[in-house]
Amino acid sequence: MNILVCLKQILDPEVPARDFSLARSHLQADPTCADLVTNIFCENALETALQLRDRHGGRISILSLGPASVEDTLRKGLAMQADAAFMILNDTGHLPDSAATAKALAAAIGKLDRLDLILTGHESGDWGAGQTGGLLAEELGLPFIAFVDEIEETGPDRLILRQQNDSGWQKFSAPMPVVASITNSDHNLPRIPKIRDIILANRKPITSWSLGDLELSPDLFLPEHLLVRVTELTIPQAKGDCAFIEGATKEEKIGKLAEKIAAIARSI
Amino acid sequence: MSEPVSTVITALISPTQERASAGLMGAGQRLSETVGAEHVVVACGPEDSESASGLAHGADRVLLVRSPALVRDRQEVWLQCLTRMGSELNPAAIVLGNDALSQEITPRLAHRLGGASIGDAQTLTAEEGHISITRSVYGGKAMAKVKLQGTPAVVWVRAPSMDPARGRATPGQIEEWDFATEPEMKIQLLETQMDAGEGDRLEDARIIVSGGRGLGGPEPFEKLKELAKVLKGQTAASRAACDLGWAPHSWQVGQTGKKVAPQLYLASGISGASQHIMGIADSKAIAAINTDPNAPIFKHCQFGLVEDFHQVIGPLQEKLAELLA
Ligand SMILES: Cc1cc2nc3c(=O)[nH]c(=O)nc-3n(C[C@H](O)[C@H](O)[C@H](O)COP(=O)(O)OP(=O)(O)OC[C@H]3O[C@@H](n4cnc5c(N)ncnc54)[C@H](O)[C@@H]3O)c2cc1C
Ligand SMILES: Nc1ncnc2c1ncn2[C@@H]1O[C@H](COP(=O)(O)O)[C@@H](O)[C@H]1O
Numbered sequence: 001m002n003i004l005v006c007l008k009q010i011l012d013p014e015v016p017a018r019d020f021s022l023a024r025s026h027l028q029a030d031p032t033c034a035d036l037v038t039n040i041f042c043e044n045a046l047e048t049a050l051q052l053r054d055r056h057g058g059r060i061s062i063l064s065l066g067p068a069s070v071e072d073t074l075r076k077g078l079a080m081q082a083d084a085a086f087m088i089l090n091d092t093g094h095l096p097d098s099a100a101t102a103k104a105l106a107a108a109i110g111k112l113d114r115l116d117l118i119l120t121g122h123e124s125g126d127w128g129a130g131q132t133g134g135l136l137a138e139e140l141g142l143p144f145i146a147f148v149d150e151i152e153e154t155g156p157d158r159l160i161l162r163q164q165n166d167s168g169w170q171k172f173s174a175p176m177p178v179v180a181s182i183t184n185s186d187h188n189l190p191r192i193p194k195i196r197d198i199i200l201a202n203r204k205p206i207t208s209w210s211l212g213d214l215e216l217s218p219d220l221f222l223p224e225h226l227l228v229r230v231t232e233l234t235i236p237q238a239k240g241d242c243a244f245i246e247g248a249t250k251e252e253k254i255g256k257l258a259e260k261i262a263a264i265a266r267s268i
Numbered sequence: 269m270s271e272p273v274s275t276v277i278t279a280l281i282s283p284t285q286e287r288a289s290a291g292l293m294g295a296g297q298r299l300s301e302t303v304g305a306e307h308v309v310v311a312c313g314p315e316d317s318e319s320a321s322g323l324a325h326g327a328d329r330v331l332l333v334r335s336p337a338l339v340r341d342r343q344e345v346w347l348q349c350l351t352r353m354g355s356e357l358n359p360a361a362i363v364l365g366n367d368a369l370s371q372e373i374t375p376r377l378a379h380r381l382g383g384a385s386i387g388d389a390q391t392l393t394a395e396e397g398h399i400s401i402t403r404s405v406y407g408g409k410a411m412a413k414v415k416l417q418g419t420p421a422v423v424w425v426r427a428p429s430m431d432p433a434r435g436r437a438t439p440g441q442i443e444e445w446d447f448a449t450e451p452e453m454k455i456q457l458l459e460t461q462m463d464a465g466e467g468d469r470l471e472d473a474r475i476i477v478s479g480g481r482g483l484g485g486p487e488p489f490e491k492l493k494e495l496a497k498v499l500k501g502q503t504a505a506s507r508a509a510c511d512l513g514w515a516p517h518s519w520q521v522g523q524t525g526k527k528v529a530p531q532l533y534l535a536s537g538i539s540g541a542s543q544h545i546m547g548i549a550d551s552k553a554i555a556a557i558n559t560d561p562n563a564p565i566f567k568h569c570q571f572g573l574v575e576d577f578h579q580v581i582g583p584l585q586e587k588l589a590e591l592l593a
Pocket of ligand 1 (some may be wrong): 524560
């Protein structure tokens with residue numbers, strides 16, 4: 001099975017609120033206020049692919065669109081034991097929306113050997129759009145399943161995909177090729193690469209394309225051409241007026257807490 | 269032949285949560301008024317006449333879709349059905365809810381109609397011929413205003429926290445829409461499983477007691493369930509607790525999980541990461557039990573107790589059972 005996993009590099013979402021700041025444009029975060037990391041859902045997706053390969057064999061390619069720094073994300077993916085890495089270099093200085101991203105990813109996929117399974121993360125931890133997977137499926141004319149947390153191969157051309165939904169899960173049987181967006185679960189926590197693999201990954205080749213190499217217009221990412229455009233970004237303030245429950249003994253404190261909760265419960 | 273844009277479609281494709289359906293209707297109605305457009309509500313039907321006429325009180329037209337294929341592949345059927353309605357009605361916007369199915373079809377529907385897609389809108393407005401929305405970004409650390417430069421704007425909204433529709437003096441028209449087309453069924457539904465507990469009603473819950481990694485294992489979540497029973501509430505969890513397998517994923521609250529808006533959200537053993545807060549910010553009151561007085565969750569609380577959950581839960585439940593008897 002040939003699997004492609006789309007990896008996005010983002011500003012570390014765990015950055016504490018006090019360190020988080022905006023770029024001067026007020027249209028994105030200050031890219032220097034935190035480290036750059038691989039989006040967690042993309043790592044959940046890569047882990048899902050690795051487990052499939054562990055069980056059934058196959059080949060895993062990883063693909064990332066972004067500035068030159070996405071090489072780090074691809075190197076980490078290689079260290080986690082992806083087989084081949086591809087990057088679309090965005091040196092335009094503009095942030096694409098999900099639709100332009102999906103167009104570029106689809107163009108790169110057109111250059112690869114036939115794929116059986118294409119995985120994205122459910123959403124990216126920076127803008128949290130959650131749109132790219134579905135848009136990519138449409139670009140490629142393939143079926144799509146969102147919120148997938150488990151994949152099983154059943155025979156040469158079909159997969160079973162488990163989808164988390166509002167109140168439980170559903171299992172679907174899908175023909176390959178298929179696009180799925182991966183969400184977090186208790187069995188796709190990303191593995192930690194071994195030191196040796198991290199060193200080896202530094203020597204592996206990465207294929208890099210420009211937008212021109214993919215026959216895409218250099219204007220694809222211009223803000224005025226995007227379907228979805230950020231016009232303002234602000235930092236909201238936390239209220240922060242918590243009344244801590246005090247008391248001489250634990251029992252007294254628990255009693256006071258119970259009173260407060262009961263007052264709300266009775267008012268409903 | 270393109271006519272002037274004059275419709276807003278509200279798509280109620282998973283009408284399971286009362287509160288979400290009401291909020292979604294309200295969002296669609298208000299947007300249609302701002303745009304000066306007809307408000308068309310699409311729902312699964314024909315349902316009982318009572319719920320259809322309920323919808324008609326917030327809409328100019330209600331389209332009840334009947335399709336035999338809906339039971340087998342809701343995603344494909346709704347996608348094709350809404351694509352067809354979208355091309356016929358030429359809407360300025362299609363507004364969907366925050367259920368999994370709506371989230372799943374939003375980008376695909378937008379792509380098929382040549383429009384722009386976005387999710388998790390907290391407000392919806394129309395300015396200078398474009399739809400704009402606001403949404404939390406960077407895991408809740410920033411708020412963005414986003415302009416949708418493509419038409420239609422296909423948007424799923426944070427429905428449960430939106431105000432319901434205003435009742436109209438004269439109800440809209442109710443029509444049935446037969447969608448007999450058998451979509452190409454590439455994907456087959458094999459099995460459906462509901463999680464234990466009543467996680468499906470989380471968004472309607474008035475009281476939610478939730479637990480995180482600080483609870484230390486799966487057993488304390490059983491205690492939370494008992495506490496929820498005493499309070500006639502629901503249970504929820506942080507992503508960390510779900511990832512550890514201590515609670516099912518339908519309990520997950522936050523950026524990637526449910527967005528809830530109860531009268532009281534009681535968080536135990538949850539640090540209060542911004543991604544978690546994103547799911548609970550619309551709660552009337554937030555309270556926390558945490559051993560760390562500096563845990564960020566307290567910045568969002570009305571009241572809090574700095575204690576070990578394990579020592580609190582037993583006596584707390586007893587006391588509440590007594591007070592609420
Ligand atoms: C893209 C993205 C999306 C995310 N989406 C979500 C989401 O939807 N929902 C979500 O919850 N998270 C989400 N997260 C994860 C989030 O960033 C945090 O990692 C997570 O919420 C932490 O869970 P926690 O508070 O249970 O655990 P921790 O952060 O480990 O906190 C545990 C807390 O328990 C306290 N504690 C320890 N022992 C006790 C005790 N005995 N009694 C009482 N308190 C105790 C500790 O003081 C601590 O404050 C997301 C992250 C990313 C990057
Ligand atoms: N620049 C990118 N490079 C590679 N994959 C991406 C990129 N942007 C988005 N994706 C994929 O799409 C998923 C969802 O992203 P989004 O729609 O931005 O929330 C991510 O988890 C990635 O798998």
